[in-house]
Amino acid sequence: MTMRAVVCGTRFGQVYLEAFRHPDNPVQLAGILSGGSDRSRACARHYDVPHYTSPDDIPDDVDIACVVIRGGLLGGQGADLALRLMVRGLHVLQEHPLHQDELAACLRQARRSGVVYHLNSFYVHVEPVRRFLAAVAELTRSQPIRYIDAACGFQLAYSLLDVLGQALGGVRPWAFADLPDAAQAYRATQLDVPFRSLDGVLGGVPVTLRVQNQMDPGDPDNYAHLMHRVTVGTEAGNLTLVSTHGPTVWAARPDFPRTVGETDAAPHFDAPASSGEEHLDLPSARVLGPAEAPGFRHVFGSVWSAGVARALGELVAAIEAGGGAAGRGQYHLTLCELWQDITARLGPPELLRADPPRFVLGDGLAAMARAAE
Known part of the structure; x- marks a missing residue:
């Protein structure tokens, strides 16, 4: 039976939404969960799915939640939402990054709830x-x-x-x-x-x-x-x-x-x-x-959405295998520790106001390179 999923968040979540149109995606889009913005309502109309504003509104026949909302380090509530959804019995694919403590809490809740939780670093897919x-x-x-x-x-x-x-x-x-x-x-x-x-x-x-x-x-x-x-x-x-x-x-x-x-x-x-x-x-x-x-x-319309479809495929395979991928969770806990070590050494990013880039057409560069031969 085909599994059904909701996408939580519609900023970067639009990439996830587009992934459900990919032929290799094994999951059916069942709805959008958001804070109720006009953009999210427009996305729900575009993809012809229900729009929910509370995790409690998600129907019981939904199996998976894609949480595409920033974690606490970036000022979001993504980890808290993932925890609530797993308490309800949903498997979760969560977009990175998370603080190591947030990830540890999500992995513990997944074990308690008997669900599969994957942190998605996205680009490896x-x-x-x-x-x-x-x-x-x-x-x-x-x-x-x-x-x-x-x-x-x-x-x-x-x-x-x-x-x-x-x-x-x-x-x-x-x-x-x-x-x-x-x-x-x-x-x-x-x-x-x-x-x-x-x-x-x-x-x-x-x-x-x-x-x-x-x-x-x-x-x-x-x-x-x-x-x-x-x-x-x-x-x-x-x-x-x-x-x-x-x-x-x-x-x-x-x-x-x-x-x-x-x-x-x-x-x-x-x-x-x-x-x-x-x-x-x-x-x-x-x-x-x-x-x-x-x-x-x-890239935005096809390459990235194909990567999400692949990540969803891995999640479904883990669900069908009964979970038990403790090594994957430990690996990402280690990555979080490493990432926090490196970012602490780098210090906070320098804040600046950048101008939009002046794009250069590759054809012109190629012509100049040929002229130098």
């Missing part, structure tokens, strides 16, 4: 990130990871840590040095310093994290210079997720031809490849999968 993680898994079958270089906007730090945890197979042990006060020198010259860097170890691997620790309080979800960028390095080369939505690029490690003899100091670049040097004729870098990332309209 979108196709370009999954493609990157699959490439990392294939690479690490023969090559241990030697280093990671990663960057994100501060709003995306938790999801970045989950991407890194998936790539590494976990995040323990970790240790990060305190943030150097290099920004003080920049402040003396009144320069804008968007990124803060932390060096440390994650999952036993050397890691550099660069976080744009800035926010426009009037529009907190916008004006990040980037979302996620990750490079996983091995002895053979490195895999880079250029941006959240791709592409993934493999770049071989530079390996210059050896000299022919002990007394021959001149490299023979034009000599035929000898045994063991066949790799010198391979591309030094190549794109894995589509060479272009999708446009943001397609």
Whole structure:
């Protein structure tokens, strides 16, 4: 029998609502729960479902609640709502992030109520990130990871840590040095310093994290210079997720031809490849999968909703298996602890008022690049 779900919240919740139109979504949309805003009522009309303003109004034939409301750290009541819904016997898929104490309370309530609770870090489910993680898994079958270089906007730090945890197979042990006060020198010259860097170890691997620790309080979800960028390095080369939505690029490690003899100091670049040097004729870098990332309209309308459909599929599979995914909950508790450690080291984001970006068309850049050939 098809399970039925309500979506709680209609800001980012609109992405979840659109996911119910995805052919791979195993769940039927049964309604919207919100505080009663005009936007939420309009969404209910658009998706032709009932609109509820209290958890007590949700019918008993609803199985799942998607809680897409901010947690306490971001000034919302998402965790409290999730607890109420689980007391009623609903399984919950909750959008990240949460404070570690909030997540622990939700996991305890899920056990008491006999329901399944999943915290959704979202981006590990979108196709370009999954493609990157699959490439990392294939690479690490023969090559241990030697280093990671990663960057994100501060709003995306938790999801970045989950991407890194998936790539590494976990995040323990970790240790990060305190943030150097290099920004003080920049402040003396009144320069804008968007990124803060932390060096440390994650999952036993050397890691550099660069976080744009800035926010426009009037529009907190916008004006990040980037979302996620990750490079996983091995002895053979490195895999880079250029941006959240791709592409993934493999770049071989530079390996210059050896000299022919002990007394021959001149490299023979034009000599035929000898045994063991066949790799010198391979591309030094190549794109894995589509060479272009999708446009943001397609991202918001299709790529993200497909990721939500996948997260819902995982929730349904756990429900049908009888729950019992204690390891998943413990993993996210660890991520919360790590995320709070890192954000404490970074300090509160710098508040600024940002102007809308002046967009540049890629076709013009490509034409200029061709002219330089």
